[in-house]
Amino acid sequence: MGHGDEIVFADAHFPAESLDPRCIRADGLKISALLEAILPLFALDDFVTSPATMMATVEGDDTNHNIENEYSKIIQKHHTKELKIGKLERFSFYERSRSAFVIIASGDTEKYANLILKKGVTPCSAQN
Secondary structure (H helix, E strand, O other), X not given: OOXXXXXXXXXXXXXXXXXXXXXXXXXXXXXXXXXXXXXXHOOEOOOOOOOEEEEOOOOOOOOOXXXXXXXXXXXXXXXXOOOOOEEEOHHHHHHHHHOOOEEEEEOOOOOOOOEEEEEOOOOOOOOO
């Protein structure tokens, strides 16, 4: 992945493989566990308003609002700048996912647990 590429973490309800054949299956894993594993190695894009975007809840449907809080805590643990997770309407989220670098299809059964991360520039290590 390069700077500006996006990765989608999809819940078990998401039509991952029909949106993008570059789908990686992570059945049995929750998105929060995937974030904990990936974010130490994944720089978020500092040049956009929100490098993290979740699918917005469809009006009249219910969702677990603790998911966004959990993602925020994980992201802030690994990202130095203050970050507010953006929201994107369901069908706009699907459309944006079509152009993602990859979709990770998780086994997460929480509704609206989907998350897009935009990759930033990988920091250089200090040279002696």
